[in-house]
Amino acid sequence: xxxxxxxxxxxxxxxxxxxxxxxxxxxxxxxxxxxxxxxxxxxxxxxxxxxxxxxxxxxxxxxxxxxxxxxxxxxxxxxxxxxxxxxxxxxxxxxxxxxxxxxxxxxxxxxxxxxxxxxxxxxxxxxxxxxxxxxxxxxxxxx
Amino acid sequence: xxxxxxxxxxxxxxxxxxxxxxxxxxxxxxxxxxxxxxxxxxxxxxxxxxxxxxxxxxxxxxxxxxxxxxxxxxxxxxxxxxxxxxxxxxxxxxxxxxxxxxxxxxxxxxxxxxxxxxxxxxxxxxxxxxxxxxxxxxxxxxx
Numbered sequence: 430x431x432x433x434x435x436x437x438x439x440x441x442x443x444x445x446x447x448x449x450x451x452x453x454x455x456x457x458x459x460x461x462x463x464x465x466x467x468x469x470x471x472x473x474x475x476x477x478x479x480x481x482x483x484x485x486x487x488x489x490x491x492x493x494x495x496x497x498x499x500x501x502x503x504x505x506x507x508x509x510x511x512x513x514x515x516x517x518x519x520x521x522x523x524x525x526x527x528x529x530x531x532x533x534x535x536x537x538x539x540x541x542x543x544x545x546x547x548x549x550x551x552x553x554x555x556x557x558x559x560x561x562x563x564x565x566x567x568x569x570x571x572x
Numbered sequence: 573x574x575x576x577x578x579x580x581x582x583x584x585x586x587x588x589x590x591x592x593x594x595x596x597x598x599x600x601x602x603x604x605x606x607x608x609x610x611x612x613x614x615x616x617x618x619x620x621x622x623x624x625x626x627x628x629x630x631x632x633x634x635x636x637x638x639x640x641x642x643x644x645x646x647x648x649x650x651x652x653x654x655x656x657x658x659x660x661x662x663x664x665x666x667x668x669x670x671x672x673x674x675x676x677x678x679x680x681x682x683x684x685x686x687x688x689x690x691x692x693x694x695x696x697x698x699x700x701x702x703x704x705x706x707x708x709x710x711x712x713x714x715x
Contacts (some may be wrong), residue, residue, distance in 0.1 A: 431598040433620050434630045437580050437657055441695045450694040454671055455574040455659065477576050487577045487630035489657075491695070510696035511654040514580055514632075516598065528597055551593040552584045552634070553653035 430524055435517040435559050436474065436488040440504050444473045444493045447509075451475050451489060460488070467536035469496025474539065485561070490515070490539065513546070513555035521545060521560050573667055578660040578702050579617065579631040583647050587616045587636045590652075594618050594632060603631070610679035612639025617682065628704075633658070633682065656689070656698035664688060664703050 441447035444462065451457040457475040464471050475489040492512060494501035503512060518524040521543045525533050530547055538544025541563035547556045584590035587605065594600040600618040607614050618632040635655060637644035646655060661667040664686045668676050673690055681687025684706035690699045 431600065431620065432622050434577075434580060434632070437577060439695050439697055447695045450692075454692075454694075457574065477574065479575050489577070508696055511657070514654070549593075549597075551597075552582050552590045553651055554582055 430518055430527060431516045431558075432519070432561070433485060433517050434487045435515045435561075436490040437514055438490040438492050438512045438557070439510065440500060440507075440512040441491050441493050441509050442504065444471055444491055447491045447493075448473050448475065451491075457489065463539060464495070465537075465539055467538070468500060469498045470494050470500050472539050485517070513557050515544070515557035515559050517561045518558050519561055521558055524558055573661055573670060574659045574701075575662070575704070576628060576660050577630045578658045578704075579633040580657055581633040581635050581655045581700070582653065583643060583650075583655040584634050584636050584652050585647065587614055587634055590634045590636075591616050591618065594634075600632065606682060607638070608680075608682055610681070611643060612641045613637050613643050615682050628660075656700050658687070658700035658702050660704045661701050662704055664701055667701055 448459060452459065456478045458478050460474045460476055462471060462473045471493045473491040476486060480486045492500060494504055521535055525531050528547065533545040533547060535543055535545045538559050542560045544557055544559040549556065591602060595602065599621045601621050603617045603619055605614060605616045614636045616634040619629060623629045635643060637647055664678055668674050671690065676688040676690060678686055678688045681702050685703045687700055687702040692699065
């Protein structure tokens with residue numbers, strides 16, 4: 430059910446500066462920037478150059494907070510750095526049932542996928558879930 | 573060259589407790605514990621249950637410091653949580669040449685692979701490299 434790590438998220442002060450390092454030093458490829466309204470952040474995804482856009486591979490997600498909220502609070506309190514690990518699930522409602530976290534707030538995350546952050550923080554780690562495919566019919570019901 | 577994220581590392585106070593959450597909640601599978609002498613840590617790797625042991629998938633690495641050193645310092649200063657991202661490379665010496673980090677300390681890392689931490693910390697992120705295959709002839713020369 431929790432089939433792989435979808436992405437590793439890094440909080441940054443400036444997306445352009447942060448992305449440049451991965452592009453120029455590691456040769457990773459941007460698959461686009463987008464604004465995630467539910468969290469008030471601009472995000473940029475990067476994938477390894479040897480993979481295709483649709484191949485299921487763990488991505489990097491650079492996250493620049495642009496509105497007040499938990500991510501901006503994190504940047505102010507801790508500076509730039511690793512922020513969360515996101516696991517891919519086929520169906521987010523089923524996953525939350527299994528975890529006993531049915532009250533989690535499901536929102537429209539990056540890449541048009543349903544997403545949510547868990548209330549559990551095992552070993553201090555912020556954990557997100559995101560669906561493996563775009564779409565999903567439960568955003569409105571859960572929001 | 574930097575073909576994928578090999579693993580995401582989480583510093584923990586107790587490997588057994590930390591591993592239990594991923595095994596019981598996410599159904600991830602331990603591929604074994606080992607002591608990494610060069611860093612003074614006990615590590616435990618976990619993979620998604622749907623993959624095989626040899627499939628190239630991004631792993632979780634739980635890291636419990638057992639000797640004084642930077643990882644124990646991190647645990648004391650910051651508590652449990654995300655620690656570093658490790659990228660897979662075919663040849664660590666070539667990768668360090670490309671990055672201009674030839675003075676990095678290469679050591680025998682987990683799963684019998686050569687590894688090193690970069691001096692660069694882009695966006696505050698600790699970055700490790702590890703070779704995609706066990707072995708490698710340069711451990712002694714670099715150590």
